[in-house]
Amino acid sequence: MSAFSMLPCSSMDDASHLPLGEPIVDEDIYVDPDDVEDPDEKGEDAWLPNVVAEWSKRVKRASARQVMPIEEDGHGTRHVEYTCVRYIYDDEPECFVPMGLIEPNPQEAHKVLRQGGLSKDAAREKLGSQNLAACGENTIHVHVPGRNMPGSPGTYPQDFTYIFNSIGSWAYVAYSTWNIGFIWLSMMLGSGIYRALFIIRPNQRKIADMAAMKQQCTVLRDGAWKDVDVSKIVLGDVVRIMDGNDAKLPCDGILLQGSLIVNESMLTGEPMPIAKAPVEDTANYKVTDKLNKAYAGTLALESTGPGDGKALLYCTNVGALTTRGQLVRMVLFPASVKFKYNDQLPIVYGIMSIYVAVIVLVLVFCTDIGSAVATFLTVLCTVAMALNPMLPVSMVMGQSVSAGRLDDPKGKYKIKCLQPGRTIPIAGKISTMVFDKTGTITKGGMDFAGVYGVENARFFSEVHFDANEPECAANRELIKDTSRVPPGLRRALATCHTVKQLASTGELVGNQVECAMVRTVGWKLGNKEG
Incomplete structure (x- = not known):
């Protein structure tokens, strides 16, 4: 309006x-x-x-x-x-x-690295708002309503207007009716305040705490490495990635130098280590998200590089425009849902309007209430009672109690509900929900079944390693001793891959087919050259 x-x-x-x-x-x-x-x-x-x-x-x-x-x-x-x-x-x-993102340019990123990172003035300029290059701080601002405005979330202005109109009409009827209207108004205010202060506001605060990152990072400024707060990282910064326990990436960016192994389970749901490769300093190098780009909030399992031995990241996204910020925004601002009952509301309103019109015509033309004032007030009461004033109150309280049960500290669900009026009614109509996730219902990982060798430009008989492979059941030879595999084929299986190994746990990281291949041939990866 x-x-x-x-x-x-x-x-x-x-x-x-x-x-x-x-x-x-x-x-x-x-x-x-x-x-x-x-x-x-x-x-x-x-x-x-x-x-x-x-x-x-x-x-x-x-x-x-x-x-x-x-x-x-x-x-x-x-x-x-x-x-x-x-x-x-x-x-x-x-x-x-x-504001908060730039296109990844490998040549520009390597140029910033050779120049010793951003200058102090350039970083201060990007943190401010003097020009269009300003990107602001590397934070996600989640609005948490204050206690002085409890009616802002979770209450309905149309319900207040309806109740006030009802009280104004009934105030002339009888003292007891005015008293009932006042009780209804108090219940409506109480339910709205309870929902805002004890359901929505605490959940909003928890989301704000989850969105906040409190850690120190090392960036390259004026040719020297400096420790700054994560909120002070700006676009174009060269960030040193630290690994270890709960080491999260502070921003989105492309890998400049070194090798980085991350856990992207927060994005894909798969707790599988992913290896990242640095971009090359060439004009026509194509940056790929899966190979070269790392994302804020993902865990750095292993970071290695030249010099001090840590990988370097060129910042391309900060704040709410990072991948982590987009996940927070998806929670706070969900997409619209097509619900069939919303499409049927005009029909319900039409039936109610016809019902009210019939009752009003009967009261006006078929009954003799008395004076015109009494007839007018009776008609107003009839219109007001077409929809029970306690219906919004009962809906708000029912949704609030349901949301409280989902987030009960002593319960087993621990589910945060930011919009009870939107999600609780829809969830109440669901009888069966089925989830499928690779590695949970299906088998996780892969097995290396076999390989075809080539000799003198011709394929020779296939070599089978896995007894569960269907063709092995047809009386085909199963190779359990990999030393029987031709030497050239064994060396090809052991070297023609991009698999890496975590130094801490020895876990193989890379393409799952290649990891299974390396495990099957029985060779081990060494950390030293030669």
């Missing part, structure tokens, strides 16, 4: 607010093409469903829009905060652009 009450501006320079919103998903993509009726077969009776669908789309489009204030700092930079990301106004395209 606030968007319709504002005047449009001819230039973005004069604007004080900016309407923002997520794109509306076309619901037709969820419909089976075989179930779509031919428009010619619907006839003239289809005008009512079309009108309802059009008004439903307009309501969804209006509800998805938010009006954000445009703020201006002391240096004249205008910005908007939306979903934990700062957007700064750019005069050239006349639009707001997100």
